[in-house]
Amino acid sequence: MWLPWVKTRPSSPSSAASPSPSASASTALAAAAASPRLSFSSPSLKDLQALLLSDHSPSPTPPQLPPHTAPCSPSVRVFHRVRVAASALRALRTLQAPHATAAEADRRVVLYFTSLHVVRSTYEDCRAVRAILRGLRASVDERDLAMDPRYLQELGALLPRARGVTLPQVFVGGRHLGGAEEVRRLHESGELRRVVAGAGAAALAACSRCGGERYVLCGSCNGSHKRYSLKGGGGFRTCAGCNENGLVRCPDCSPPPV
Numbered sequence: 001m002w003l004p005w006v007k008t009r010p011s012s013p014s015s016a017a018s019p020s021p022s023a024s025a026s027t028a029l030a031a032a033a034a035s036p037r038l039s040f041s042s043p044s045l046k047d048l049q050a051l052l053l054s055d056h057s058p059s060p061t062p063p064q065l066p067p068h069t070a071p072c073s074p075s076v077r078v079f080h081r082v083r084v085a086a087s088a089l090r091a092l093r094t095l096q097a098p099h100a101t102a103a104e105a106d107r108r109v110v111l112y113f114t115s116l117h118v119v120r121s122t123y124e125d126c127r128a129v130r131a132i133l134r135g136l137r138a139s140v141d142e143r144d145l146a147m148d149p150r151y152l153q154e155l156g157a158l159l160p161r162a163r164g165v166t167l168p169q170v171f172v173g174g175r176h177l178g179g180a181e182e183v184r185r186l187h188e189s190g191e192l193r194r195v196v197a198g199a200g201a202a203a204l205a206a207c208s209r210c211g212g213e214r215y216v217l218c219g220s221c222n223g224s225h226k227r228y229s230l231k232g233g234g235g236f237r238t239c240a241g242c243n244e245n246g247l248v249r250c251p252d253c254s255p256p257p258v
Contacts, residue, residue, distance in 0.1 A: 107198030108255070109133065110141045112155050113168040125180035126168045132187050133170075137204075138196040141255055147215050148243040172196060207253035214254045218242035 111133060113126035133140045143151045145167065155165055159176065170177040172195055177183070186192035206212035217223040221239040223246035229237045242248045 107173045107196075107200075108141055109138055109196050109199040110143060110171040111168060112143050112145065112151060112170075114145045116146045122167050129168045129170065129180050129183050132183060132192070133196070134202065136187075136193055136196060137202050139200040139202045139255075142214055144214070147213075147245060147247055150243060172199070203253065207250060209252045210250035212253075214250050215247040216250050218246050218248050221246060223247070 111129065113130060114122065115126070117123050130140075130142070143154075145151045145155075152165070155169060156162075158171070159165060159169070166179060168183075169179055170183055177186075177195070183192065186195065207214075210216050218225070218239060218241055220241045221227050223242075225239050225242060225244055225246040226236045227239045229235065239246070
């Protein structure tokens with residue numbers, strides 16, 4: 001005979017059969033989700049409750065991509081944007097430095113490059129930077145080291161801490177902007193147009209005097225880099241008005257050197 005405190009339930013056909021494991025798991029999960037202990041009033045814990053209840057709501061089927069289509073990783077796009085933003089910030093900090101002399105007060109854009117095809121990668125970088133600056137219609141003082149080798153010493157004096165001078169190099173208002181990689185990143189982020197905005201607009205048509213080459217033959221020696229002088233008994237001496245190639249900057253389209 002059963003004791004009075006023992007309570008039994010009548011047997012039923014449904015209880016006689018053992019429940020399946022999946023039904024037991026679903027029942028336990030539903031009971032846990034309905035439990036008042038899992039009802040969070042804090043907004044920061046709502047996501048946890050949503051995760052616990054997400055198994056009961058049918059999840060939408062993700063779109064099927066073609067087998068040849070590979071989705072672009074979000075981390076790649078984020079890393080690319082971080083690189084562009086970091087490059088733009090470095091250039092802006094350089095341009096906004098507090099110490100500036102009167103000669104550097106203007107916003108002149110100076111490009112040191114080479115037109116020689118000796119090193120293909122260097123030539124391609126120089127051509128790409130020239131195309132970017134010309135596409136922005138900015139007035140640029142282009143200084144070709146192939147036309148005047150003296151620009152190499154001038155560039156070395158502007159970058160004394162650089163281990164090796166590479167081309168191209170861009171300066172804005174007397175401040176170093178960077179090389180080809182920095183110019184590409186600033187152009188891609190849209191900051192380059194704002195940086196060179198104060199340099200003035202370039203002429204739409206090529207110069208009729210030099211044809212866009214920025215150099216013409218010296219009028220004193222006719223490009224020979226030698227002049228005849230009567231001093232000291234007479235003889236030919238080096239022309240002081242042009243470079244070793246007998247060229248001078250075009251007075252119509254090239255600004256005077258600073």
